[in-house]
Amino acid sequence: MSTSPTSGPLVAVDGLRKSFGSNEVLQGIDFTVDPGSVTVLIGASGSGKTTMLRSLNVLDRPDAGLVRIGDVSVDFAGTVPKKDVVRLRAQSGMVFQAHNLFPHRTVLQNVTEGPLLVQGRPRDEVEDEALRLLVQVGLGEKAQQHPYQLSGGQQQRVGIARALALKPQLMLFDEPTSALDPELVGEVLEVMKDLASQGWTMVVVTHEIRFAQQVADQVLFLDGGVVGERGAPGEVLVDPQSPRLQQFLRRILDPL
Secondary structure, X not given: OOOXXXXXXXXXXXXXXXXXXXXXEEEEEEEEEOOOOEEEEEOOOOOOHHHHHHHHOOOOOOOEEEEEEOXXXXXXXXXXXXXXXXXXXXXXXXXXXXXXXXXXXXXXXXXHHHHHHHOOOOHHHXXXXXXXXXXXXXXXXXXXXXXXXXXXXXXXXXXXXXXXXXXXXXXXXXXXXXXXXXXHHHHHHHXXXXXXXXXXXXXXXXXXXXXXXXXXXXXXXXXXXXXXXXXXXXXXXXXXXXXXXXXHHHHHHOOO
16 A cells, blocks of 8 residues: 655645647646545546546646645646656556557566566566565466456456556556456456555546445546536435536436
């Protein structure tokens, strides 16, 4: 488990803006994330959820606003030095919709590559940690196999282990079950629930509303690039106030 070196929230986002051409996807987003908590981002396609998540990891560089993770803070107004971007990016681990594993490398090699090449840590230490993480996600016996030998759910669990191996302060999940067959979704969600119970700080983009009800400490409903509603899952998901959120939840929970 990773904890913040600063007091107060682990993550603070203030006035975040991002446009793609004339489309302003984020229109001044503000929120905080406490250490050891789970924040779930929900909203319709195009509402800005994934862009918000990618902005935290600077995969999409914001046009304006401030992002702080732990003791690393970047103000995106004006020119941002590359070293500041690198430091901010190093604070979080990202799990994508597609697992993006290297097909020619073993499961163990996929998990160890980041700590070895990016962080320059000792191989013995990194491999021992990777094997422990693979056991944690239920894949200890798959270390020497290749991704093509695994199911989609197993590959996504390798992706989670790979992100954890970097020892981030914050775990980011971008719809990690959206590309999986329905019968494989549960095994990935169980790993995420286990991480939450261990005290990992997580920001999750998902349409798995029941997962959010069970695990989230706060839910943010993004709508048209702004936070339309926020609060505890028992408030936002059970008693939504805005017609837009009510409509969204009806479509998700009762699609027929």
